Amino acid sequence: MATNSLNELISVLSEKAALLESVQRALEEERRSLIEARPERIEENTRKAGEFMSSINLLNRRFKTVLVRTGKELGLPDSVSLSVIISGVDPEGQLQLSSLQERCFSAADAIKRVISINEGLIKNSLEIIGRSISLFSRILGGGETYGAAGLILNGKVAAGIICREI
Numbered sequence: 001m002a003t004n005s006l007n008e009l010i011s012v013l014s015e016k017a018a019l020l021e022s023v024q025r026a027l028e029e030e031r032r033s034l035i036e037a038r039p040e041r042i043e044e045n046t047r048k049a050g051e052f053m054s055s056i057n058l059l060n061r062r063f064k065t066v067l068v069r070t071g072k073e074l075g076l077p078d079s080v081s082l083s084v085i086i087s088g089v090d091p092e093g094q095l096q097l098s099s100l101q102e103r104c105f106s107a108a109d110a111i112k113r114v115i116s117i118n119e120g121l122i123k124n125s126l127e128i129i130g131r132s133i134s135l136f137s138r139i140l141g142g143g144e145t146y147g148a149a150g151l152i153l154n155g156k157v158a159a160g161i162i163c164r165e166i
Contacts, residue, residue: 003074005066005070005073006089008070009063009070013101015059016056016059016104017100017107019055019056020103020107020111022052026052027045027049027115027118029041034118067080074089076088082097086098
């Protein structure tokens, strides 16, 4: 029983799976850029992933509308889920919808993993930077010395810019 709504549901779900896979690829490229320390590529891939996510959010609204319409055509209640629709269609439709559903789940899981890896890379980088700053601060920090009032001062060197003109 292939209805127009069922065909539209397959189309929307296929588009959603493709967008999720695009987000995954953009985040994987972002990870490579983090590893290679290429900030211009990081920014570009983050922007792309954001655009894909915006498209997915718009598509989700359409998906819900088509899902309800398909459910009504199949005689199912309004609060229908994709899994319920899958069980209510012919074997060919079940195969297509199940395959697309699995693609979406797989891409979403991969996105979660890549985000977690990217987050770890960024946190580790910031910790390394913090340790480097701390090391340089200790090395350049100076030692105890006497101040103008004859008291012992703990001198710390602060970062600054020196501008000299000839």
